Amino acid sequence: MDMQATKKKLNLKEKYRAMTRDLDWNPSYQKLEDIYPYASYEGVKIHDWEKWEDPFRLTMDAYWKYQAEKERKLYAIIDAYAQNNGHLNVTDARYLNAIKILLTGVTPLEYMAHRGFAHAGRQFPGAGPRVACLMQSLDEIRHAQTQIHSLSNYNKFYNGFHEFTHMFERVWFLSVSRSFFDDAVSAGPFEFIVSIGFSFEYVLTNLLFVPFVSGAAYNGDMGTMTFGFSAQSDEARHMTLGLEAIKFILEQDPANVPIVQRWIDKWTWRGYRVLTLVAMMMDYMLPKRIMSWKEAWEVYFEENGGALFKDLARYGIRPPKWLDQIAQDKDHISHQAWCTFYNYALAANFHTWIPSEEEMDWLARKYPNSFDKYYRPRLEYWREQAAQGNRFYNKTLPMLCQTCQIPMLFTEPGDPTKICYREADYKGEKYHFCSDGCKEIFENEPEKYIQAWLPVHQVYQGNCFPEGTDPTAEGFDPLAAVLRYYHLESGRDNLDFEGSEDQRNFAAWRGQATTNA
Amino acid sequence: MSTVFIALQANEDARPIIEAICADNPHAVLNEAPGMVKIDAEGRLVVRRSSIEERLGRAFDLQELQVNLITLSGHIDETEDEFTLSWNA
Numbered sequence: 359m360d361m362q363a364t365k366k367k368l369n370l371k372e373k374y375r376a377m378t379r380d381l382d383w384n385p386s387y388q389k390l391e392d393i394y395p396y397a398s399y400e401g402v403k404i405h406d407w408e409k410w411e412d413p414f415r416l417t418m419d420a421y422w423k424y425q426a427e428k429e430r431k432l433y434a435i436i437d438a439y440a441q442n443n444g445h446l447n448v449t450d451a452r453y454l455n456a457i458k459i460l461l462t463g464v465t466p467l468e469y470m471a472h473r474g475f476a477h478a479g480r481q482f483p484g485a486g487p488r489v490a491c492l493m494q495s496l497d498e499i500r501h502a503q504t505q506i507h508s509l510s511n512y513n514k515f516y517n518g519f520h521e522f523t524h525m526f527e528r529v530w531f532l533s534v535s536r537s538f539f540d541d542a543v544s545a546g547p548f549e550f551i552v553s554i555g556f557s558f559e560y561v562l563t564n565l566l567f568v569p570f571v572s573g574a575a576y577n578g579d580m581g582t583m584t585f586g587f588s589a590q591s592d593e594a595r596h597m598t599l600g601l602e603a604i605k606f607i608l609e610q611d612p613a614n615v616p617i618v619q620r621w622i623d624k625w626t627w628r629g630y631r632v633l634t635l636v637a638m639m640m641d642y643m644l645p646k647r648i649m650s651w652k653e654a655w656e657v658y659f660e661e662n663g664g665a666l667f668k669d670l671a672r673y674g675i676r677p678p679k680w681l682d683q684i685a686q687d688k689d690h691i692s693h694q695a696w697c698t699f700y701n702y703a704l705a706a707n708f709h710t711w712i713p714s715e716e717e718m719d720w721l722a723r724k725y726p727n728s729f730d731k732y733y734r735p736r737l738e739y740w741r742e743q744a745a746q747g748n749r750f751y752n753k754t755l756p757m758l759c760q761t762c763q764i765p766m767l768f769t770e771p772g773d774p775t776k777i778c779y780r781e782a783d784y785k786g787e788k789y790h791f792c793s794d795g796c797k798e799i800f801e802n803e804p805e806k807y808i809q810a811w812l813p814v815h816q817v818y819q820g821n822c823f824p825e826g827t828d829p830t831a832e833g834f835d836p837l838a839a840v841l842r843y844y845h846l847e848s849g850r851d852n853l854d855f856e857g858s859e860d861q862r863n864f865a866a867w868r869g870q871a872t873t874n875a
Numbered sequence: 876m877s878t879v880f881i882a883l884q885a886n887e888d889a890r891p892i893i894e895a896i897c898a899d900n901p902h903a904v905l906n907e908a909p910g911m912v913k914i915d916a917e918g919r920l921v922v923r924r925s926s927i928e929e930r931l932g933r934a935f936d937l938q939e940l941q942v943n944l945i946t947l948s949g950h951i952d953e954t955e956d957e958f959t960l961s962w963n964a
Contacts, residue, residue, distance in 0.1 A: 361942075363934035370955055413951035416938070424941040431942070564946055568882060568911070575910030583910050587884050591944040598951055648908060662948050665877030668964045669950075 361427065374415035379408070382485035394483045400546040402618075403611035407484030410606050413598055421493050425500070428588050432504055435584045440511045446871045447578040449645040451516075451864035452855050455708040456643035457509065457574075457582060458518045459635060462707060463535045464566070465505040466526040468589075470539040472498035474550055481547040487606075490599045491551075497592040504588065508581040515867075516860050518707040518851045525707060528822065529844050530755075530813035531635075531699075533763045537810060538632045542625075544806075548607065549621055555600035557625035557678075561663050563593050566636050569654040573644045601666075608673040615674045620802070626678035627795040631762040637692035638699070641721065642713060650724035652688045660685075680795045683771045689728040690774055693721075697736060698767045704751035705837065707846055709855035712741040732774050749854065753837050755814045760789040760807055761796035768792050784808060879920050879949035879960040882913040889943040891930035892922070899923050911945055920949070922958040 368376060385393060397404075438444075448454065472495050479491030513519035526532050542553040571586030607614050637651040649657075667677040696710075703710040713721065718737065721729045743750065756765035770776045780791040784804045791797040800807045816822050820829060823839040841848050850859055881896070883889040885907070896914055897905055903916040914920065927935045937958050949960035 361936070361939055363936040363939070366955070370953065413953060414938075415953060420938050424938060427942050568913075568946055569908075572908045572911050587911065587945050590946050591941060594944050594947050595941070597946070597948070601950070661878065662880070665879075665948065665962050668877055669962050671964065 370415050373417055374412065377417035377419070378412070378489045379485050381489075390483060394481055396481045396546050397483050400548045400617070402548045402607055402614050404484070404607070405610055407482075407486065409609065410484050410486035411602065412486055412490050413602060414595055416493065416595065418489070418493075421496075425496075428591065429500070429504075432584055432588045433507075436504075436508050436511070436581055439581045439584075443867075443871065444578075444580055445512060445515060446864070446868050447580075449577045451860055452709070452711060453577050453579065453643065453645050454512060454516050454860065454864075455518075455710075455855065456639040457512060457579070458516075458708040459639060459643075460582070461505065461509040461512075461519055462522045462525050462529070463532055463635060465502055465509070466523065467535055467539050468498050468502035468505060470543055471554060472496075472502060474498075474539070474543040474554060477543065478547040478550050487551075487599075487603065490602075494555075494592075494596055494599060497596070501585075501589045501592070504585045508585045511581060515863065517847075517858075518709075518860075521845045524845050528813070529707065529846075530702075530705060530817075531764075533811065533813050534635070535632050537763050538628055541628065541806070548617075551600070551603045552607075552618060552621040553625040553628075555596060556604050557600075557622060558629045559593055560597040560600045560666065561626055561659065562629045562633060563590070563597075564658040564662070565633060565654055567593060568658065569649055570636060570640055570644075573640065573646070573648050576646050576648050577644055604670070604675075605673070608670075608675065612674075619675055622675065623679040624799050624802070627680055627793075627799065628762065630684060631764060631792075631796070634691050634695050634764065638695040641692035641724075642696045642717075647720060650721075651692045652724060655688045679798075680793070683793070683795070686771055687768070689725055690732070690769065693725070693729065693733040694767050694769065697733065698756075698765060700740065701750075701752040702756070702765075703854060704753065704848070704852055705841065705844075705846075707844075707851050709853065709858050709860065711855045712737050712744070728774065744854075751853070755817060757790055758812050758814050759792035759796050760810055760812070761791060761800050763810065763812060764792055766790070766792055876918040877962040877964065878915050878917055879947075879962060880913055880915045881920060881922070881947040881960060882911055882945040884943045884945060885910055885912050886943060892927055892940065892943070895926035895930055896920070896922055899926050916960075919959065919961040921960075924956050 366373070391398070475491045475495035475498060479488050479495055482488050482491065509519060526536055542550055545553065567586050567590035571583055571590070574586060575583035604618065607618055640647070640651045640654065667675065699706060700710045700712070718729075718734055722734065758765055766777055766779060768778050770778045778793055780794060780797040782789050782791070782797055782801060787808070789800060789808070791800060813822070817836070817840055822843050823829065824842050827839050828834070829836065829839070838848065841852070846852060855861055883893055893905070893912055893914070897903060899922070900914075900916050900920050903914050903920060906913045906915065922937065922940065924935055924937050937953065937955065940958060947960060949962050952959045952961070
């Protein structure tokens with residue numbers, strides 16, 4: 359790249375002022391509260407929007423210039439990767455299953471983030487945050503598009519990538535990430551920016567887009583490495599916006615502190631729960647591993663998040679709630695999630711497997727306190743059963759947490775052998791939760807969470823069969839009907855990797871790529 | 876003192892930037908990972924335009940950092956000449 363650094367007529371600060379604040383005006387025909395109707399109902403008090411500062415001081419002209427450069431680089435690499443059948447260079451075809459989760463579970467969130475920031479940008483009365491939200495909204499649609507373009511190449515060759523938008527609105531485990539974002543975009547603009555801009559972007563996205571994407575590079579997936587790092591470079595700006603938003607809100611009025619604190623508690627816990635999927639992807643689905651989930655958690659959450667909350671203490675903000683449980687969980691959640699998916703592989707759009715002996719040794723080294731004691735015996739038992747022809751696929755449906763929508767797979771704090779259950783009564787109905795965190799979040803806003811679309815409840819109510827299905831017909835197989843409703847082809851998109859069409863095709867194509875046979 | 880960091884893509888565009896950061900921040904630690912480098916520094920880390928230009932042999936706008944940046948942490952202060960990351964506590 360040889361970019362031109364042009365001579366400046368204005369310095370950075372002057373230019374930022376001219377191209378953000380100077381584009382704003384004071385309305386005289388309409389009242390402010392009519393133009394920005396959502397700006398006050400959340401109880402956040404803002405006295406002076408002029409105090410908002412964007413530390414990057416990015417203006418639209420510079421934004422287009424640098425984003426265009428990123429896009430040119432990205433698409434050149436994606437094209438070259440596709441043209442040269444780069445997919446055959448990944449370490450092992452099992453890897454592709456992590457990418458199926460990324461496309462079906464994360465990419466639609468980028469699109470929701472685009473909508474959310476467009477909405478927040480419309481609703482903030484200050485010109486500074488409006489411009490920053492506009493840029494973020496454009497970034498997020500760019501992320502959705504680049505991920506779809508990168509991954510469409512895999513869809514030409516492998517199963518489970520098809521109809522990801524259809525699956526996102528239906529498949530049981532995809533409701534975890536979907537409901538997380540639906541929760542955020544249906545909140546007010548201030549809660550939205552704290553939830554996504556601060557808690558998710560600042561505290562949690564590094565875990566997905568840095569160690570996992572570096573892992574993609576290590577496994578030969580140049581396409582994912584490229585869109586992943588390109589997306590995260592925007593996230594650096596988003597994190598800065600999130601941090602600025604928090605500081606600005608806290609400095610405006612002391613009454614904002616408890617409101618923001620509750621949002622930080624809620625959204626750190628909500629985001630942490632969603633990241634269970636990433637934990638499993640890092641520990642079980644990357645054939646070549648760069649670091650364990652636990653190590654990544656320690657670097658990006660404990661160390662970096664710790665520095666952040668130490669810094670915010672001067673505003674009266676304390677670290678998020680339930681950190682002691684989170685600290686214990688890092689030894690367990692990736693294993694518990696993989697065991698759950700191994701059980702429910704009949705109803706997923708990706709394949710599962712038992713880790714190899716070498717991989718189990720790696721897990722034992724990385725998780726000396728938990729793997730050999732709790733998880734290795736379980737995996738070895740399942741391996742033995744499968745070898746004897748008794749591979750068991752669970753056909754019943756799991757109980758879900760009303761808040762995070764994850765099946766009840768997490769264990770009691772302090773006892774990794776006992777599943778954690780919590781419940782609450784509300785208006786004569788009983789609601790179930792996976793943790794104290796999810797229960798407290800529900801109890802703060804029960805009217806919101808009782809409306810949750812829980813996939814298991816919906817199946818039992820008969821809402822997840824294709825049109826025209828007759829559940830009273832003789833020999834009716836409910837799970838087969840649910841898979842048709844998901845647009846999943848049983849025997850092709852689901853079950854174990856061993857024996858799958860993906861496994862056979864990859865081996866055949868790789869053979870063609872390396873021999874003349 | 877808390878640690879700030881900046882991560883950049885491990886490519887030819889970023890090489891002179893990484894060299895300049897390491898030269899200007901002797902207390903910084905360079906961590907290499909597949910496809911990327913992460914530079915950790917206690918308290919404060921500064922990226923200087925002049926140091927990058929010296930290595931690049933052309934004019935450089937600090938906002939060009941965006942193109943090969945992966946992630947960062949800390950409060951940002953950006954001027955034409957310096958891009959600084961720091962924590963207050």
